[in-house]
Amino acid sequence: MDFSITPEQEQLYASMKRLAAEVVAPGAAQRDKDGRWDxxxxxxxAAAGxxxxxxxxxxGGSGGSIIDCCLVNEALAEGGHDGGLGLSLGAHWVIGSVPIWLHGTPELQQRWLPGLCDGSLIGAWASTEPEAGSDAGAIRTTAVREGDDFVLNGTKIFITNGPIADVCTVLAKTEKGPSAFVVDTTTPGFVVGRELDKMGCRSSPTAEIHLQDCRVPATSMLSVEGEALWRVAFECFSWERTVMMAATIGGMRATIDGTIRYAKERQQFGKPIAHFQAVAHKLAEMEINYQVCRNAVYKAAWLKQTGKDHMLEASVAKAITGKLVVENALEAIQIHGGYGYLRDFPAERALRDAKLTSIGGGTTEIQKMIISRLLLA
Ligand SMILES: Cc1cc2nc3c(=O)[nH]c(=O)nc-3n(C[C@H](O)[C@H](O)[C@H](O)COP(=O)(O)OP(=O)(O)OC[C@H]3O[C@@H](n4cnc5c(N)ncnc54)[C@H](O)[C@@H]3O)c2cc1C
Structure with a gap:
């Protein structure tokens, strides 16, 4: 098995990490404090493609492979230390743009993709509802056919990029079942509701969306009417479980490196705390966790890229990363002692950002359900 990446991919990683260190990292702590998208x-x-x-x-895109996307998301997270940016970018890519690319008509692609690719437009995806989270098939939002249009009514919640999106793919039930509609967010009846005050990833804006007699042309439907769940949504989820997990991996790397630096600098009992085996072993455990997660994520991404079955591996990658990223963040705080408990140090923010990994895009319990179903089939 070949785990190497090409020299071009190495260069891509290095340049993205550098870019993030220059552009993303400087204001990350303040954006988190303010809960502000910049x-x-x-x-x-966007100017960097x-x-x-x-x-x-x-x-109109950059033509990156799935592995390229993972590397870019990972590098930006490692260099930028901004979980919210990873979340918003990931959502813009894998649930905001990819469904239009893979399932949109040439007209929909022409209308939306150039702007989504040059960054002048931002994408979002709205399937979750107050009463339909893990059980995505239970959505109540309706799409009723009226001539050449569908009229959408319902409420969506937890929509990443909701307050800033120009286009949003909305899941709604027609008489044939769950269907996906590409909605221009300036359409009358597409109403951005309350912005949600989150524990972590706070630089990524999240909102409720209300669809109030929102009329969209029938031509804005993706894929096959009534089959959006398994044709469009489940496919998005496998992108989420690979490409979006890569941002978590980059964050884990940044947390480990920051903690190593601290453990080497912080002196107690006349020597750096890194010299105490109890601390050094914690660092070793964090590295073990990181390697396990990174291998799992890239294995799933590689399977997906090569067109192989990857459902089990993608769920394994998401479940293990969701668990170990939190474990690492807690150990980082422990190694920072009292300072780790303060908002002044990045370890505290890393923990708050980390917790989302086991919830968004399918909880850990749902990943275990998928894995066990595949095992028992
Ligand atoms: C910051 C953030 C961003 C998000 N972005 C988006 C977005 O852009 N678009 C979008 O559509 N959605 C988005 N979501 C929604 C996200 O996908 C859901 O929160 C997630 O799928 C869980 O749904 P829920 O919150 O309703 O929890 P629930 O489904 O109510 O689950 C509650 C608990 O019950 C457990 N549970 C539920 N069913 C089972 C079962 N069958 N077996 C065992 N345990 C079970 C869950 O694992 C969980 O622990 C986002 C969420 C967050 C927090």
Missing amino acids: PDVWKQL VAGMPIPEDL
């Missing part, structure tokens, strides 16, 4: 950071990343990474070049 459009200037986005513009600078980041916004359209997964989309083919002939549709």
Whole structure:
């Protein structure tokens, strides 16, 4: 098995990490404190071709492979220390743009992809509802056919990029079942509701969306009417479980490196705390966890990229990363002692950002359900 990446991919990683260190890292702590999305950071990343990474070049994108997307997301997280940026970028890519690329008509692709790829537009995805989270099939939002249009009514919650999105793919039930509609967010009846005050990833804006007699053309439907769940949504989830997990991996690397630096500098009992075996072993455990997660994520991404069955591996990657990223963040705080408990140090923010990994895009319990079903089939 070949785990090497090409020299171009190594270069891509290094340049993205550098870019994030220059552009993303400086204001990350303040954006977290304020719960603020910064459009200037986005513009600078977009200027470097980041916004359209997964989309083919002939549709306006950068034509990155799945592994390229993982590397970019990982590098930006490692260099930028901003979990919210990883969340918003990941959502823009894998649930905001990819469904339009893979399932949109040429007209939908032409209308939306160039702007999504150059970063002048931002994408979102709205399936979750107050009463339908893990059970995505239980959505109540309706899409009723009226002539050449569908009229959407319902409420969505937890929508990443909701307050800033220009286009949002909305899951709604027609008489044939769950269907996906690409909605221009300036359409009358597409109402951005309350912005949600989150524990972590606070630089990524999240909102409720209300669909109030929101009329969209029937031509804005993706894929097959009534089959959006398994044709579109489940496919998005496998992108989430690979490409979005890579951002978590980059964050884990940054946390380990920051903690190693601290353990070497902090002196107690006349020597650096890194010299105490209890501390050194914690660092070793953190590295073991990181390697396990990184291997799992890239194995799933490689299977997906090569067109092989990857459902089990993607769920394994998400479940293990969701658990170990929190474990690592807790150990980072422990090694920082009282300072780790303060908001002044990045370890505290890393813990708050880390917790989302086991919830968003399918909880750990749902990953275990998928894994056990595949094992018992
Ligand atoms: C910051 C953030 C960003 C998000 N972004 C988006 C987005 O952009 N678009 C979007 O559509 N959604 C988004 N989500 C929604 C996210 O995907 C859901 O929160 C997630 O799928 C869980 O749904 P829920 O919160 O309703 O929890 P529930 O489904 O109510 O689950 C509650 C608990 O019950 C457990 N549980 C539920 N069913 C089972 C079962 N069958 N077996 C065992 N345990 C079970 C869960 O694992 C969990 O622990 C986001 C969420 C967050 C927090």
